[in-house]
Amino acid sequence: MSDKARYALEKSIPELEDLEKKGLFKRKEINMIVRRRTDFEHRIAGRGSKPADFLAYAKFEKNVDRLRAKRLARIKDHIDGAPSVSNWSIPQRILFVFQRGTNKFPSSMELWAAYLKYARKQESVKVVYDVYSKLLSLQPRNVDVWLSGAKWEFEYNKNVNGARALFKRCLRFNTEEERVWLEFLKFELNYLSKLLTRRKLLQLVSERSQLEDLQGNEAQKEVSGGENGANENENIVALNVDDDEINTDLNNLPEMNVSTLGSVEDNPVLRGDLIMAIYDVFIQTMTKRLAEPEKRERTKGLAYKVLSLVDKFDILDRTHMCDYIIQDLIQRYPEDPVCLVLQLTLPLRYVTLDDEAFVSGLQQNVKFYQAWVAKSKLSNESKEKVKEAYIKYIEERFLYHSKGEIRSLLELLTKKL
Known part of the structure; x- marks a missing residue:
């Protein structure tokens, strides 16, 4: 047996004695635990060891600790419930196993992930x-x-x-x-x-x-930080x-x-x-x-992704941020029909069919679009592309999801456009 393996096993003696003293494990079970630990220590210390050996070792220790916790919960009223070495020794051993594993196999993300997951669980x-x-x-x-x-x-x-x-x-x-x-x-x-x-x-x-609220939060963080x-x-x-x-x-x-x-x-x-x-x-x-x-x-692709992110946070001033992004696109590509439609339909971006002001808002937006057509210096071909994109937006965003009078109004509107 190597010195490292012997040292690791000798460190577990107080823990095993405490487990037997509390009546959580019998002598036969403790001997089995020692044999398994000895086997694992030999495996991880050998030249042919693999990350899976460290993971198996940690899994065995987790099972032992889980069994200890269940038995302790069952007989806690009949024994001294004061915390002792066996309460924290196994979690410390598991962390030590992961530490040795990541030191030996620093490129094994499976080991690092398991190490992090267990450390988080133990807080x-x-x-x-x-x-x-x-x-x-x-x-x-x-x-x-x-x-x-x-x-x-x-x-x-x-x-x-x-x-x-x-x-x-x-x-x-x-x-x-x-x-x-x-x-x-x-x-x-x-x-x-x-x-x-x-x-x-x-x-x-x-x-x-x-x-005062910020200062209160900072003070609370300092206390919790000290506890952790x-x-x-x-x-x-x-x-x-x-x-x-x-x-x-x-x-x-x-x-x-x-x-x-x-x-x-x-x-x-x-x-x-x-x-x-x-x-x-x-x-x-x-x-x-x-x-x-x-x-x-x-x-354009990146800007659309950022716009989609902003859309998810309704408590923020989304219109302000979207307007900034759209204006940036317009400055870069002033004749792009998709970018122009984004700008023209910004007032409708967060309007739904259920809103009370939907009809009036839509009418105002159509007037805004018509005013843009009259003032814009783009070519007729470019304006035609913008019109097609604008009508498509109205149809896909509102018309196809509407019913009754609203649908009739939207159909008349798109025909008029």
């Missing part, structure tokens, strides 16, 4: 931070890991700044990954939506009440990056740590202006190496 915040830090240092171009870390920071630790920092650092290593940019935008939209929803529910109207053994301002990973090696445009991303006090009317942050600044860098980064017409189609 071992410090271990989770360590795992992410090591994994991202080894695989800085693994987008899934970066996104997982950012999600952990935002949803579990409630650390918006930490999640945002991870997104930015991920983009430095994966500048042209479309998925990362879209997830970054989705994160910012989600955060802003939650912020406004909270203020609405708690009726935080004045800046003073908003500031993690600092709110602690980063999951700190990697040294040479600015010459990354896209310099990323260095110009707006700093999002700005005041979010006030209302949507008087604070551009709450209107989504900073999110639109990220959109600008996103489009520029993803299309700067492309040539026309590939650049044209790529830009």
